[in-house]
Amino acid sequence: MTATTTLTAPGGHGPVLIGTGLIERLDEHLPALVGDKVEQLLIVHQPTLREIAEQLHLRLGGKYRRVLLAEIPDAESGKRVEVAEFLWGILGQADFTRSDAIISLGGGACTDLGGWIAASWLRGVKVVQVPTTVLAMADAAVGGKTGINTNEGKNLVGAFHLPAGVVCDLDVLASLPRNELVTGFAEAVKIGFIAEPEILDLIEADPERATDPTTPEFRRILELAIEFKLQVTSNDLTEQGGREMLNYGHTLGHAIEHTERYQWRHGAAVSVGMVYAAELGRLSGRLSDAEADRHRRVLELLGLPTGYPGNRWPQLHSVMARDKKSRGSLLRFVVLDAIGQPTIMTAPDDALLFAAYEGVSA
Numbered sequence: 001m002t003a004t005t006t007l008t009a010p011g012g013h014g015p016v017l018i019g020t021g022l023i024e025r026l027d028e029h030l031p032a033l034v035g036d037k038v039e040q041l042l043i044v045h046q047p048t049l050r051e052i053a054e055q056l057h058l059r060l061g062g063k064y065r066r067v068l069l070a071e072i073p074d075a076e077s078g079k080r081v082e083v084a085e086f087l088w089g090i091l092g093q094a095d096f097t098r099s100d101a102i103i104s105l106g107g108g109a110c111t112d113l114g115g116w117i118a119a120s121w122l123r124g125v126k127v128v129q130v131p132t133t134v135l136a137m138a139d140a141a142v143g144g145k146t147g148i149n150t151n152e153g154k155n156l157v158g159a160f161h162l163p164a165g166v167v168c169d170l171d172v173l174a175s176l177p178r179n180e181l182v183t184g185f186a187e188a189v190k191i192g193f194i195a196e197p198e199i200l201d202l203i204e205a206d207p208e209r210a211t212d213p214t215t216p217e218f219r220r221i222l223e224l225a226i227e228f229k230l231q232v233t234s235n236d237l238t239e240q241g242g243r244e245m246l247n248y249g250h251t252l253g254h255a256i257e258h259t260e261r262y263q264w265r266h267g268a269a270v271s272v273g274m275v276y277a278a279e280l281g282r283l284s285g286r287l288s289d290a291e292a293d294r295h296r297r298v299l300e301l302l303g304l305p306t307g308y309p310g311n312r313w314p315q316l317h318s319v320m321a322r323d324k325k326s327r328g329s330l331l332r333f334v335v336l337d338a339i340g341q342p343t344i345m346t347a348p349d350d351a352l353l354f355a356a357y358e359g360v361s362a
Contacts, residue, residue, distance in 0.1 A: 002019055002170075002219075003019065013143075013230060013234060014128075014165035016168065018219070020136075020260065022171075023167065026060070032165075038126070043102075049241070052172070066094065075107070077262075078109050079220060095120060096125065100125060104113070104141070105126060105134060111325065115163065116147055120159065127165045132169075138222060138226060144233060144237060147359075154257055170219070179265075179303075182267075183266070185265065187219050188276060190223065196224045197339050197340055202217050204297075251277075252316065253266070254269075254320075272305055273305035275306045279359035280333055282359075286337045311354075317353065
């Protein structure tokens, strides 16, 4: 068993615990995260985590008056208002109060949904995020962004609601399929490009060790990504300034997810989105050829996609125009002036947008 790392930040965000065997010892950590007044817990989990959820139910059942389990659909299918209504019904029937707490056990879609349920029930109850994918650990479970999808787009309904704590148990990553593991790395790579180039160096030096959850390299990458996100969100919770830089690659990425009816993994879509953002930077004279090309090289070392069909541009452009990262009718993109130097490009010319897309057309 390795030592547990505890990352903290000012501003009300609960601690982030990183280590092994943490889910098995969650009963030991919960009192420090949610306090001693909690009487009821709701564990929201995805189907593949039923066994772990049931073990948690048994372990916690003797320490709280009531522990409930709620299984939700996997991936983006769980982030629907119908699923939210199902969970609200459970909370209402159990007379959940503001003294009670929710545990979200799963990937990014589960932590998004669980956080939104916690934010909306009685205008805010405590939530402990227990992410079980790289994507959720590096990004979705940290920072307090919560939300659900609508027919019009991803995460259009949501709230900022800081978790009481985040528990990242590296043991749960061992059973993930390789594809699931590496798609989650897109969010860590994003942090590498906008702020922490050491992440890129570690991947380029040895992509196999960088993506192996048992290695120091993997843990270093995860800790760098989480620590930076904590710093950014503690300074700008509601995305009025610096937090917007975390959207690097997401404007086109979310449009790809919507166009693919969420059959693409979030990390895969953001991977293409980052290559697109690099092309915008290159064509606008902000980013050197070497820095733009580095995007494609790092992502391809991980086996992530770097291209998308060229005939999809009209649909993608339409979706981006109504994305939450626009201001009024103005499209906004996070681009780089150099590695580690993100900035905002507002209302770029349509000809530039299309030319950049030609650089990612497969």
